Amino acid sequence: MEERKQKVLLAIVQDFIATAEPVGSRTIAKKYGLGVSPATIRNEMADLEELGYIEQPHTSAGRVPSVRGYRYYVDYLMQKRELSRDEEELIRREFEIKVRDVGQVIQKTGQLLSQLTCYTAMVLTQQMGGSSFKHVQLVPMSINQTMVIVVMDNGAVHHRMIETPESIRPSDLETLSKVLNAKLQGLTMENIKLTLLKEIYFELGKHKQVLDLAMEMIQDSLGLKDEDKIYLGGVFNMINQPEFHNVERVKTMLSILEQEKLLCELLTGQSWDKGVTVRIGGEITDYDIKDYSVVAAPYSISGRKIGSIGVLGPTRMDYAKVISVVDFMTKNLSKTLERMFLGRGR
Amino acid sequence: MEERKQKVLLAIVQDFIATAEPVGSRTIAKKYGLGVSPATIRNEMADLEELGYIEQPHTSAGRVPSVRGYRYYVDYLMQKRELSRDEEELIRREFEIKVRDVGQVIQKTGQLLSQLTCYTAMVLTQQMGGSSFKHVQLVPMSINQTMVIVVMDNGAVHHRMIETPESIRPSDLETLSKVLNAKLQGLTMENIKLTLLKEIYFELGKHKQVLDLAMEMIQDSLGLKDEDKIYLGGVFNMINQPEFHNVERVKTMLSILEQEKLLCELLTGQSWDKGVTVRIGGEITDYDIKDYSVVAAPYSISGRKIGSIGVLGPTRMDYAKVISVVDFMTKNLSKTLERMFLGRGR
DNA sequence: TTTAGCACTCAATGCCATCGAGTGCTAACA
């Protein structure tokens, strides 16, 4: 594309992102010093429209970027931006002080993500399939209630209350815990062998009833039962965006946010390999979300991807800013999680 | 109040709750068979307005209940309602199938609450102060990371990753766990004596570093660190209510929902002793939420109140229905939690 | 005490004229 066309397109996208109003030729000539008259710009605009980069809401209005226009902007025109010192500092501080367990890390990430961008943040924790058994503990809670706690090697902790016959003594539970720990150490769902199970049942046969429940719990933890969970943040502050001045818009947005499946798809879709992915107007989804864009990126522990974070906003979002925030946050998140699970050393 | 006035007021409240439109004298005469003409009803309405039970949005409109009118309705006129068989069945089924741990119980409760009422559900889990220590387990996760798991007698489980020197062996951690369990069994924050601590440190002195971190974790769990948490559900389906046809309303509602402190106050305020409390137009709060009402009730385990649930909706809410739902849900919630913690037997 | 009748009020609705931002086209200009 000729350089001047690019400049006009850039001006249109930037101005529209800033003001949310369709951009006219006069505005461009005045605000963005291209050194040509409105009439010339009008000609360029007519061309850009023909090429599909911009659109006209109605005849007597200015131009608005089309999905294709945003795409071109993001791919070729946009100037990458870094976070400001203040912002980086804020993030670092928030994470240092207030973050103790994984849940808090996730929540904090979402919170900051939405706070920094003014859009809605999404944090997806993927099932960490293939994780292995680390530890089980049976804790007697009352005369016929026992808590089963299962720890996985990735740091996940699951607990559940089970019912146990009154005849079981605490020392029995202790024994059960010990044997299970010894036998199952380090195993994943797949490599629990039948012979091993037989061995366990042989050794602990007299407490079959309890054992059944405990094993069920362990298998649930190991198996795929731990669905993807999605954390949303900042749904509220987004409705201050001018696009949400009419209620219908708010409703469609909320109905999008209700469809977890769709959100997961948006977060993972095709972004799995590259870093930050930008999906404009819901490119590549069956669902109809043409007015929204998603900026997403996966996070990982020592190279293994274990989830994604993303920002959902109107197509008219500040891509440069959002991309830099998402990029920074994934790195930060990965680092924090690695530190939690693998120790400060590596 | 004379009986006919009551009937007129009842008609106005009922009709307004059903239609969200100001109610005129004609409508009442036609729909609610009082056997008198619109003119008579107009006279009654003038009286009711003078008494402060109803209001006129503007001269040529019908009447709308005032806060006082709703209050009178709820206290004297409203017919208590039971849940339908279907609804009770739905609740029971949802709880039987899908509920495994406390978190799920809370979430399910909120979900059903909002689903059945079409308003926003709030579930508050109060700090269960005064709960006592049950069990601690140190699980080695990597060469210099250890997971500390603390179980409380009320069934709460907290876990945290701590950093441990590489010199610590798994068997050391085992010993630590054992000693801590033996010494701290059943204690609350208050009755951990200094002498006891000295005893522990004497016995486990050589692992002071780890012990420090573990004790910190235990004290955090015992102490007040476990803040009240509030779960919100069905924020989205509420905006289908006609009051939210204009965006300003949506915004003020969302800003209310953002103020957790306010929500806690609304849920606990004065409801602590009675069962279901109805607070109309935010009666008795400093905050200005005159357009909303809250129906709340505490839930408990074996008589000890440990949280509240509630429904937030426009003042024009279907009080009869909401009250019955909230009432049923607290009972259900208490029962479910008791079953989880105390066993099915009692 | 109730009610029919009637004048009155006022939000809502729809119509119309006006306004103005912005366009596309044409013709003149460099």
Next chain:
DNA sequence: TGTTAGCACTCGATGGCATTGAGTGCTAAA
């Protein structure tokens, strides 16, 4: 050939104005 000034045209937005109708309050009769 590319640029620009000029101009007619489009169309949403805005505001004024009349109309409508639901609903009221008052008065006088039953």
